[in-house]
Amino acid sequence: MANDDSGANHRESPQGGFLSRYVFSTDHKTIGLNYLWLALFSVFLGMAMSLPMRIHLVWPGMHLPLLSSLGDSPDRFAALTTLHGSLMVFLVLTAAPQAGFGNYFLPLQIGAREMAFPKLNLLAFWATVASLIGLTTTFLIPADPAITLWIVSVAVSCAASLANALNFSVTTIDLRGQGMTLPRLPLTVWAWFINAILGMLIFSILLAACVCLLSDRLMSTHFFPVLSFVANQPAGAIANAVPVLWQRLFWFFAQADVYVAMLPCLGLVTHLISMFSRKPVWKERLVVLALCGVGVFGFCVWGEHMFSSGMNPFSPLVFSLLASSLGLPATILVLSWFGMLWNARVQLNTAMLFALGFISLFLSGGLSGIFLASHDLATAAAVSDDFVTGHFHLVMGVAATFSILGALFFWFPKMFGRRLNESLGKIHFWLTFTGVYCVFMPMRWLGLMAHTNLYSGSRRAAIAAIVGPVHTFITVAILLTVFAQGLFLVNFLWSLVRSERVLECNPWRATTLEWSVSSPPPADDFGAKDPVVYRGAYEFGVPDVAEDFVPQHLAPEQIVKARESGE
Amino acid sequence: MPGTTTTPDIEIIVEDIGGGGGGLPPSFGGGDEGDGGDDGDGRRSWSASPKRYSTAIAIGLVSILMFFMALASAFIVLRRGSGVWITVHLPFVVWPNTCVLLTSSFTLEAARRRLFLADLRGFRKFWLFTTVLGFLFVVGQFSRVPTRCIFSVEFLRCFTFWRTSLKRQVFRVQLPRRLLPTTGISWMGCGFSCWRCFTWASESRISEPNISKIL
Numbered sequence: 001m002a003n004d005d006s007g008a009n010h011r012e013s014p015q016g017g018f019l020s021r022y023v024f025s026t027d028h029k030t031i032g033l034n035y036l037w038l039a040l041f042s043v044f045l046g047m048a049m050s051l052p053m054r055i056h057l058v059w060p061g062m063h064l065p066l067l068s069s070l071g072d073s074p075d076r077f078a079a080l081t082t083l084h085g086s087l088m089v090f091l092v093l094t095a096a097p098q099a100g101f102g103n104y105f106l107p108l109q110i111g112a113r114e115m116a117f118p119k120l121n122l123l124a125f126w127a128t129v130a131s132l133i134g135l136t137t138t139f140l141i142p143a144d145p146a147i148t149l150w151i152v153s154v155a156v157s158c159a160a161s162l163a164n165a166l167n168f169s170v171t172t173i174d175l176r177g178q179g180m181t182l183p184r185l186p187l188t189v190w191a192w193f194i195n196a197i198l199g200m201l202i203f204s205i206l207l208a209a210c211v212c213l214l215s216d217r218l219m220s221t222h223f224f225p226v227l228s229f230v231a232n233q234p235a236g237a238i239a240n241a242v243p244v245l246w247q248r249l250f251w252f253f254a255q256a257d258v259y260v261a262m263l264p265c266l267g268l269v270t271h272l273i274s275m276f277s278r279k280p281v282w283k284e285r286l287v288v289l290a291l292c293g294v295g296v297f298g299f300c301v302w303g304e305h306m307f308s309s310g311m312n313p314f315s316p317l318v319f320s321l322l323a324s325s326l327g328l329p330a331t332i333l334v335l336s337w338f339g340m341l342w343n344a345r346v347q348l349n350t351a352m353l354f355a356l357g358f359i360s361l362f363l364s365g366g367l368s369g370i371f372l373a374s375h376d377l378a379t380a381a382a383v384s385d386d387f388v389t390g391h392f393h394l395v396m397g398v399a400a401t402f403s404i405l406g407a408l409f410f411w412f413p414k415m416f417g418r419r420l421n422e423s424l425g426k427i428h429f430w431l432t433f434t435g436v437y438c439v440f441m442p443m444r445w446l447g448l449m450a451h452t453n454l455y456s457g458s459r460r461a462a463i464a465a466i467v468g469p470v471h472t473f474i475t476v477a478i479l480l481t482v483f484a485q486g487l488f489l490v491n492f493l494w495s496l497v498r499s500e501r502v503l504e505c506n507p508w509r510a511t512t513l514e515w516s517v518s519s520p521p522p523a524d525d526f527g528a529k530d531p532v533v534y535r536g537a538y539e540f541g542v543p544d545v546a547e548d549f550v551p552q553h554l555a556p557e558q559i560v561k562a563r564e565s566g567e
Numbered sequence: 568m569p570g571t572t573t574t575p576d577i578e579i580i581v582e583d584i585g586g587g588g589g590g591l592p593p594s595f596g597g598g599d600e601g602d603g604g605d606d607g608d609g610r611r612s613w614s615a616s617p618k619r620y621s622t623a624i625a626i627g628l629v630s631i632l633m634f635f636m637a638l639a640s641a642f643i644v645l646r647r648g649s650g651v652w653i654t655v656h657l658p659f660v661v662w663p664n665t666c667v668l669l670t671s672s673f674t675l676e677a678a679r680r681r682l683f684l685a686d687l688r689g690f691r692k693f694w695l696f697t698t699v700l701g702f703l704f705v706v707g708q709f710s711r712v713p714t715r716c717i718f719s720v721e722f723l724r725c726f727t728f729w730r731t732s733l734k735r736q737v738f739r740v741q742l743p744r745r746l747l748p749t750t751g752i753s754w755m756g757c758g759f760s761c762w763r764c765f766t767w768a769s770e771s772r773i774s775e776p777n778i779s780k781i782l
Contacts, residue, residue, distance in 0.1 A: 116619045162630055169626045174619045200630045208637030223641055245644045249637060 026118035031125050032104030039096035046087040047482050049080050054475040075143050086135050090157045096404045097264035099164050102192045108514035109186050111177020111531045113524055116170035120163050127160035148217055155210035158203045165199035168192055179533035186512050186537040190288050191267020195260055198295045202256040209249040251302040258396050259298030265403035266333060269358045272406050273340050275510050276352040278548050280538040282339030286332055293329035297322055330366055350425030354406030357433050358399050365395025368444055387447025390440040398436045413502040417519040424491040435481030442470050509549055512537050516553045664707040671700035
C-alpha cells in the first residue's frame with residue numbers, strides 16, 4: 001500500500017580510500033556520524049571526570065589514581081569540574097543533537113542532497129575536534145598555559161558552532177526540496193533551524209568575550225582586571241560595573257546556550273512521540289510557535305544568574321518575569337505531548353521509553369526552574385549550588401541525553417542498516433532512569449533544605465546530620481548509573497557489527513523523507529530522482545487508507561491506486 | 568575572422584531575484600525553492616544554488632553584528648564604570664582615513680554592480696577610484712604602527728577582489744533588491760568602520776597613555 005519500499009534508490013558506493021571517505025569527506029552523513037562519534041567519546045570522558053569529583057567529595061582521604069599522579073591539589077579538582085562542564089556543554093549537548101543528528105538528517109528530511117556549504121561543514125567539524133584536543137590537553141599542562149589553551153579551545157568551538165549554525169540556517173531556507181513548504185517541515189527541522197538562529201546570535205558573544213580574555217592574558221589589556229591589579233588600587237578606584245562585565249557577557253551566552261542544548265531535543269522528542277503514538281502532532285503550529293518562544297525567551301534571561309551581582313534593583317523583576325514566562329511555551333509543548341499520548345496506541349519500544357523519560361525529567365527539572373526564577377528563593381538557594389546543579393543536570397544534562405539516546409535508537413536502523421537490541425536498551429533505560437532520579441532529586445533537596453536559612457536550632461542540626469549520608473547515597477547512585485552506561489556501549493558496539501540487518505527502508509512506518517531511501521542512505525541521498533513532498537510530516541490516522549500513516553513523498557495518485565487495489 | 572563574435576573576458580552567470588535589472592540570463596540551478604521547477608520527467612540535477620550565498624551573508628551579518636556589539640558594550644561598560652580608564656588618543660589621520668575606507672567600500676560595490684551589468688567602462692572607472700582610495704588609505708595608515716592591521720585587512724580585501732575579477736570566474740551572486748552593498752567584505756568593511764567611529768568618537772586629544780599612572 002501507501003509505503004514506497006520500491007528500493008528504486010540505487011546505492012552508490014563512495015570512491016576513494018579511508019581518509020577521503022571517512023575523514024575528509026564533505027558528505028553530510030559522514031560528518032554527522034563523525035560528530036556523533038565525537039560526542040560519544042566526549043560523554044564517556046566527561047562522565048569519567050565526574051567520578052573522581054564525587055568520590056573526592058564523599059571520601060576525601062581516598063587515594064585517587066588520576067588525581068594523585070597529576071598532583072592531587074585543589075587546582076586539579078577545579079580543572080576536573082571545568083573540563084567536565086566544558087566537554088558536556090560544548091562537545092556533547094551542542095554536538096550530538098544539533099551537529100550530529102542535524103547534519104545527518106536535515107538534508108534528508110527536507111529533500112536536499114547536501115548541506116549548503118559542505119566544505120564549511122567539514123571545516124567546522126575539524127575545528128570542533130581541535131577544540132576537544134585543546135580542552136583535554138588543558139588537564140595535562142600547568143595551570144597558567146592551561147587557562148590560555150582553554151580559552152583558545154572555547155573560541156575555536158564557538159567559531160565551529162557559528163559555521164554550523166550558518167550552514168543549518170541557509171540549508172533550511174534555500175535548499176528545501178520540491179513541495180517542502182514551511183508548514184510541512186518536520187518538527188526536528190524546525191527545532192534545528194530555530195536553534196541555528198539562536199546559535200548565530202549567542203556564539204558571537206562568547207567569541208567576543210574569549211577574545212577580550214585572551215587579550216587580557218596575552219596583550220596586558222584590562223577588560224577584566226585581575227584581582228592583584230584591583231587589590232593594589234585605592235578604595236573606590238574600581239567601580240562595581242567592571243567585575244560584572246564578564247558575568248554579563250558570559251551569561252548572555254550561557255543561559256541561551258541552555259536552550260541551544262534543549263531545542264533540538266524538544267523537536268526530537270515531539271517527533272518520536274508522534275511516530276510511536278501514531279498520532280499527528282497535537283496543535284503542530286502552536287508547537288512551532290512554542291519552540292520559537294523558547295528561543296526568544298531564552299535569549300532574554302541572562303540576568304537570571306546575576307541576582308546577587310549588584311545590578312539595578314528593578315532588573316531582577318524583569319528577568320524573573322521573563323524567566324517565568326518560559327513556562328508558557330514549555331506548557332504548550334507538554335500539553336502537545338500529552339495530547340498525542342492521550343488515547344493513543346503507544347508503541348513502547350526503547351526510543352519511545354527514552355522520549356517518555358525525557359518528559360518526566362523535563363517536567364521535574366523544569367518545575368525546579370520556577371523556584372530559581374524567583375530572585376528571593378534563588379538567593380536563598382544560592383548558598384549551596386546543589387539545587388542549581390540538580391536543576392540543570394536534570395533538565396539540561398540528563399533530559400537532553402535521554403532525547404539523544406531516543407533519537408539514536410530511532411535512527412540507528414537508518415544510519416547503519418541494523419537494529420539496536422531492544423531488551424538491552426530497555427534494561428539500560430530503566431537503570432539510567434532510576435539512577436538519575438536517585439542522584440539529582442536528593443541533590444536538589446540538599447540544596448533547598450539543607451543549606452537554607454529558613455530553619456534554626458535543632459531542626460537545622462538534624463538536617464545537617466544527614467547531609468553526609470545523602471552525599472554518599474548520591475555518589476553511590478552516580479557510580480552505578482555510570483557503570484550502567486556500559487550496557488549501552490555493549491549494545492551499540494555489538495549491534496554495529498553483529499545484529500541482524502534491517503531489510504526494509506521504513507521499519508518504523510514513519511512518514512518523513514529520510515525513510516523513503518535505503519538504509520543506510522546512498523551517497524547522493526535520494527538517488528537519481530529528487531523527492532517531491534505532497535503533505536505534512538505527521539499524517540497519521542488518515543481515513544480510507546489501509547495503513548495508519550501516509551508518507552510525505554507519496555503522491556496522491558499512488559494512494560488512490562493503493563486504495564483501489566485494496567492493499 | 569569576419570562574422571565571429573568576441574567572447575567577453577569574464578563569463579558571468581547572474582540570477583535575478585526579482586528586483587534588479589532585466590535582460591539577464593535565466594536562473595542557474597534548482598534546489599532552492601519549495602516549489603522549484605524541474606525538467607519534464609521530474610528529474611532535477613542538484614546544483615549549487617547561488618541564492619545560498621546571499622542568504623549566508625545576510626545571516627552572517629547578524630552574527631558579526633552581535634560580535635561587534637559585545638565588544639562595543641565592553642568598551643562602554645569599561646569607559647563608564649572603570650576608575651582607571653586610560654584614554655587612547657588617536658592621530659588625526661584616522662578620521663580622514665576612515666572616510667577614505669568607507670568611500671572605497673561604496674566605490675568597490677559600485678564597481679561590482681557595473682561589472683555584473685556588463686558595463687566594463689563603468690567598472691574600470693570605479694575600480695580605479697577604489698584602487699586610488701586604497702593606496703591613499705595605505706599611505707595614511709603606514710605611518711602608524713598600531714593601525715597596520717587595518718591596512719592588512721584593506722589590502723587583503725582589495726587584492727582578493729582584484730585577483731578574482733581578473734580571472735575567468737563565474738560570479739554566483741545576485742543582483743540586489745535595494746541599493747545596499749551585498750558583498751560580505753564590503754559589509755564587514757562598513758561595519759568595522761562604523762564600529763571604529765563609534766568607539767573612538769569621544770576621543771579628542773592626541774597624547775601617549777601614561778603607563779606610570781597604572782603601576
